[in-house]
Every structure is written in C-alpha cells, then in structure tokens.
Amino acid sequence: MTAEILEAKPIVEKMRAELEAQVDAMDRAPVLVALMAGDDAGARAYAKMQAKACAEVGIEYELRELSRDLTDETLQQEIRRLSIDPVIDGIILQSPLPGGLDEPAAQGAIEPEKDVDGVHPMNLGLVAADRDALAPCTAQSAVRLIEETGVELRGAEVVVIGRSVIVGKPAALMLMDRGATVTVCRSTTRDLAFHTKRAEILVVAIGRAEMIRGEQIMPGAVVIDVGMNYVPGDDGARGRYVGDVAFDEAVEVAGAITPVPGGVGPLTVTMLLKNTVEAAKRTR
Numbered sequence: 001m002t003a004e005i006l007e008a009k010p011i012v013e014k015m016r017a018e019l020e021a022q023v024d025a026m027d028r029a030p031v032l033v034a035l036m037a038g039d040d041a042g043a044r045a046y047a048k049m050q051a052k053a054c055a056e057v058g059i060e061y062e063l064r065e066l067s068r069d070l071t072d073e074t075l076q077q078e079i080r081r082l083s084i085d086p087v088i089d090g091i092i093l094q095s096p097l098p099g100g101l102d103e104p105a106a107q108g109a110i111e112p113e114k115d116v117d118g119v120h121p122m123n124l125g126l127v128a129a130d131r132d133a134l135a136p137c138t139a140q141s142a143v144r145l146i147e148e149t150g151v152e153l154r155g156a157e158v159v160v161i162g163r164s165v166i167v168g169k170p171a172a173l174m175l176m177d178r179g180a181t182v183t184v185c186r187s188t189t190r191d192l193a194f195h196t197k198r199a200e201i202l203v204v205a206i207g208r209a210e211m212i213r214g215e216q217i218m219p220g221a222v223v224i225d226v227g228m229n230y231v232p233g234d235d236g237a238r239g240r241y242v243g244d245v246a247f248d249e250a251v252e253v254a255g256a257i258t259p260v261p262g263g264v265g266p267l268t269v270t271m272l273l274k275n276t277v278e279a280a281k282r283t284r
C-alpha cells in the first residue's frame with residue numbers, strides 16, 4: 001500500500017484566495033507586527049515566509065528588530081505599547097528569544113485579541129474550553145490536514161506525540177473537541193510503539209529526525225508529521241529538512257501522510273494569516 005500524500009498546497013491556495021477577498025472587503029488592510037530579538041536563522045527564515053505570505057493576501061507586515069540589550073522588562077513594555085496601538089491588529093513574537101529572556105512572560109504581555117500566534121494563556125484556555133479562540137497556528141494546521149482527508153474524527157483513536165504548549169497540547173484539545181479519543185505521549189511514555197500502533201490518526205511533534213519508523217504505524221493510519229529537523233549533508237554538502245517520521249517507510253504503511261517539507265509547515269503560515277484577519281475583524 002502507498003499512502004495518499006497530504007500536500008498543503010491546495011488548501012493553502014484555497015485559503016489564501018478566501019483571505020484575500022476578506023481583506024479586500026475591509027476598510028483598511030490588517031496590520032501584523034512581528035518582533036524579532038536576536039539572530040536565530042530559523043526565526044529569520046520564518047519571518048521571511050510570513051512577509052511573503054502576508055503580501056500575497058494584502059496584509060501589511062512589519063518586522064521590528066528589537067535592541068540587543070533587551071531585558072524582560074523592556075521587551076514586555078514594548079509588547080504592551082504595541083498591544084494598545086489601535087493601528088496594529090496582530091502581534092507575533094518570533095521564537096526563540098535570545099537566551100535568558102522569559103518567553104512565556106513576553107507571550108503573556110500580548111493583548112489576547114492581537115495574539116495571532118495563539119500563544120497567550122487566555123487563548124490556550126479558550127481552546128481548552130472548546131470556545132472560539134485565536135488557536136496556535138501549527139495545531140490548527142495539523143487538525144485541518146486531518147480534516148481534509150475526510151476521516152471520521154468522532155470516536156477515532158488519535159495519538160499525539162509531544163505535549164508542547166504550541167503544538168501537541170492544543171492539537172490534542174482540538175481533536176478531543178471534535179469527538180476523538182485522544183492519547184498524548186511524551187518522553188516519559190513507557191511503550192511508545194504500543195500507542196502508535198493502535199492509532200488511526202497519529203500526530204507526531206517531537207523534534208527528532210525520523211524517530212517514528214514504519215513498523216510503529218498502524219496500516220492505513222493518517223499520519224501528520226509536524227517535525228522539522230535539519231540534517232546536514234555529507235562532507236559539507238547542503239543538508240535537507242526531514243520530519244519526525246521516517247517518510248520512506250511510513251508511506252508504505254499509512255493510509256495518508258504529510259510530507260516534510262510541504263505539509264504542516266506551509267499551512268501553519270496560512271493559519272497565521274487567518275488569525276490576523278480574524279483579529280482585525282474582532283478589534284474593529
């Protein structure tokens with residue numbers, strides 16, 4: 001059996017066309033401000049993607065570089081200042097912050113209605129309460145890719161590996177809200193394969209290159225690979241990105257699987273656009 005490949009591209013194109021039409025209908029373009037502290041290469045690459053995606057649908061995007069001698073206090077002050085600026089609809093704090101800075105405290109300083117990355121505890125709380133929220137973008141992307149397969153979520157056995165605040169936990173809550181029976185595994189899980197082998201839907205968000213092998217997957221399962229791991233090439237050759245799932249093995253067993261790159265990642269950026277448009281509608 002060869003799995004259906006769940007490419008993000010068709011969903012991304014459809015969603016972006018819808019978002020562009022919604023932006024066109026607004027009195028002024030939504031404004032998204034991204035805050036960058038430090039020089040993390042991954043954060044810079046993500047910011048570039050955000051700028052391009054925003055331009056495509058007509059969202060005004062501004063990347064603000066924060067000073068190098070930032071403290072928790074000055075960072076939170078800046079975030080609070082932006083939070084009360086009526087021109088700004090969305091704020092995203094590029095992660096990771098330079099070492100020593102308190103990221104959860106900075107996230108908590110964002111006005112929840114402008115928290116388009118869905119990282120404020122209030123938005124996470126709303127997700128847990130099955131209420132309308134600006135939910136974390138990656139979790140939304142994983143759930144949307146599952147829904148796109150048409151698989152019945154009510155009563156489905158779902159296993160999520162990873163319980164991070166921005167991916168595993170909210171994805172598990174959102175799937176629970178849709179009627180699935182959800183098990184969340186983590187590094188302390190005693191027998192990971194026991195859980196993965198009985199998962200009709202497997203969401204993997206660990207951060208370890210190709211850790212989940214084909215033999216750990218139930219035949220016909222829907223596999224959502226959130227992982228994004230850089231593997232350097234041999235002898236200085238250019239490296240490549242791989243997921244947390246060994247794709248070549250899994251594709252022979254699963255019923256449907258997301259590729260890396262080209263699956264969860266591109267849709268995550270589109271969910272950021274969606275949240276920004278949503279935030280603009282709410283605050284105006």
Ligand code: NAP
Binds near residue numbers: 187227228
């Ligand atoms: P994280 O905060 O580091 O969390 C990793 C989770 O994996 C933790 O819950 C950890 O368990 C669990 N884990 C670690 N080793 C394990 C093992 N051997 N067995 C079972 N569970 C294990 O990571 P994250 O931010 O959720 O990101 C996960 C992956 O997704 C990374 O590759 C990241 O690059 C990628 N990602 C992709 C996107 C995208 O849009 N494509 C966005 C965000 C993240 P404990 O809690 O017990 O430590």
